[in-house]
Amino acid sequence: MSLESVRTFFAENAPDVAVLVTEQSSATVALAAEAHGVAPEQIAKTICLRIGEETVLLVAAGTARLSNRKFKDRFAAKPRMLDAEQVVAITSHPVGGVCPFGLPSPLPVYCDQSLRAFTEVVPAAGATNAAVRIAPDRMAALVAGQWVDVCE
Numbered sequence: 490m491s492l493e494s495v496r497t498f499f500a501e502n503a504p505d506v507a508v509l510v511t512e513q514s515s516a517t518v519a520l521a522a523e524a525h526g527v528a529p530e531q532i533a534k535t536i537c538l539r540i541g542e543e544t545v546l547l548v549a550a551g552t553a554r555l556s557n558r559k560f561k562d563r564f565a566a567k568p569r570m571l572d573a574e575q576v577v578a579i580t581s582h583p584v585g586g587v588c589p590f591g592l593p594s595p596l597p598v599y600c601d602q603s604l605r606a607f608t609e610v611v612p613a614a615g616a617t618n619a620a621v622r623i624a625p626d627r628m629a630a631l632v633a634g635q636w637v638d639v640c641e
Contacts, residue, residue: 491582494591495615502631506621508614516585518551525611525620533604533612533628535587537576539569544579546589546596548612548628550603553640560639565595585617589632598634600625605636 492508499506515521522529532551537544547568549555560568573584581593589598589612604610604625611620612628631637 490616490618491580491586491591492616494581494593495588495619495621496591497520498591499621502539503623503627506623507621508621510616510619512618514585514617515613515620520585521611521613521620523549524618525622527611530603531607531610533610533625535589535612537571537580537587539565539571540564544596546580546587546598547637548589548598548604548634549601549640550606551594553601553603556639556641559641563639564635582613582615583617585614586615586619588613588615589628589634591615595633598629598632599637599639600629600634601640602636602638603640604628622623 511524513524515524518529518532521532527621530550530552533548614621
């Protein structure tokens with residue numbers, strides 16, 4: 490189960506970080522912001538992309554938009570979004586619960602600079618009603634994330 494893999498990840502790597510499960514859905518940025526009492530931009534959304542033949546995760550501020558020009562300048566390729574079935578197959582997390590934690594196999598993780606505007610962000614935690622509160626730099630360190638500037 491995806492939520493359990495995230496709980497295991499935090500138990501092993503950051504036991505002080507609590508996985509928060511809410512009654513209401515947090516499957517979209519707006520719902521997550523409401524459920525956790527934060528601004529939408531403070532939600533750390535995770536997007537599963539293919540760059541050429543490589544699949545990567547990009548974590549960005551909830552209201553940030555991917556810039557095709559910045560992305561192409563950084564990766565020398567156009568990003569391709571994966572469909573929901575592919576996302577679940579690769580991450581084990583459902584769309585709306587995708588995060589860089591508790592993955593079945595390691596994936597390159599990129600963290601957009603838009604997250605650095607906050608001392609704490611709220612990424613999903615493997616389910617459409619689960620999340621964590623974490624400092625952006627700590628999140629990046631836990632998942633070996635590389636900082637990039639690919640959003641508007």
